[in-house]
Amino acid sequence: MGERGLLLTFGADAEDRAAREAVRAADAALGAAAPGWLLEAVPSYVALLIVFDPLATDHEGVAAFIDAMAPAGGRAPAPKEWEIPFCPANGYAPDLSEVAARTGLAEEEVIATFCAATFEVAMLGFAPGYAYLAGLPEALRLPRKSAPVPSVARGSVIVAGAQALVMTLDLPAGWWRIGRSPMKLLLPEAEGVSPLSPGDAVRFRAIPAAEMPS
Template sequence: MNDPPANPAGADRRPREGAAAVEFEALADDAWLLRLGERIDDALNARVHALAARVRAPAPPWLRDLVPAYASLAVFFDPARTDAATVRDWLLQRCGESADGGDIAAEGTARVVEIPVAYGGEFGPDLDEAASQLGLTAPQLVERHSGGDYRVAMIGFAPGFPYLSGLDPALALPRLASPRTQVAAGSVAIGGAQTGIYPRPGPGGWRLLGRTPLRLFDARREAPSLLQPGDRVRLRAIGADEFHALSDPARATPA
């Protein structure tokens, strides 16, 4: 498993001048990609999730899957039930009545999930160095990082890996010059201007601040991924004893 990019390909590019609010691109015979922009931006990502909710709510029988990203939404449909042109026309109406996509406002109430995190020591080997680079003490970094208002901008890189927007810009950190060959499952890290959580063991180059005992991805669960795009995430700092008490069974607390 390779390390997740600090900025997914194309996500930090500025939108082309005069670009339409929503651009359609055929991914395959059974999928459309709806582009709302080409940058990492919380307001833009909120529009992506609002559009996903607007597409999902009517539960059209041809809809197979929705995959939100930072600035785009992939819509997969059943070609045995409908055709690409019909789906495009239907999606245009969900975007707005005009061909340029209209105005998609954020809507709905996001689920809130609490993620307990044990910071520092064996759980977060980069905490002290990261704090020093930022001109903070380790407790100050823990307080500021755990106090953030995060949103699952997208799931990517690996099954269940959440890219969390909402990191305090002052806490942004570059990736390690030499990635680790092994990162523990549940590791909570900073990569560039984002926070993420490694769902399974593997190599990685993000700065490890702590670890959660929760299992972010389990194929045996009805919903394998603990976090879903659009979820709000609250990090709660815990100690080693609580970490081990929560390790089995893994669980989270939606609010």
């Protein structure tokens, strides 16, 4: 990772919940210890990137600090629970019919299955406010589209593989659009960018088009 970074890996499978919990615990412990050389800690699904000041320490020093910290352990912050409203009506869910066809489910079954799931915020990243949600039911898992949609609307609820995501910006995406949420999930940077945090539990609630902002 160059002269300023050390990558801690806790597993190889993005669906390994224990590995994700270990990442959050290590991130919390490192944040609590707050060593002077620490510039940034960047958690992902199963790894934690530690960015340090190379004038204050080196890879060996960081590794020794982590080894000494490990026995004391760390505890990730208690997860919060969120309910995200979303509208799966035709105008907001342009891919719902194709998802239904590809999964062999009726559109109503796709939405019911999606809303019955409890997701876990696995990581934040790629774009501001993007919270990658692990736990998409097996019955709804599809590969990404062969070509991305040039602009997917902010608030779109999208799925691919074992994950779901709510778009926070109008950006290209190759995931399947099954609804749109009116919930604000992109905050000013001073407020933390996203109200969601890794480890939080998320459920979705379908709402009618009448409840969407005009």
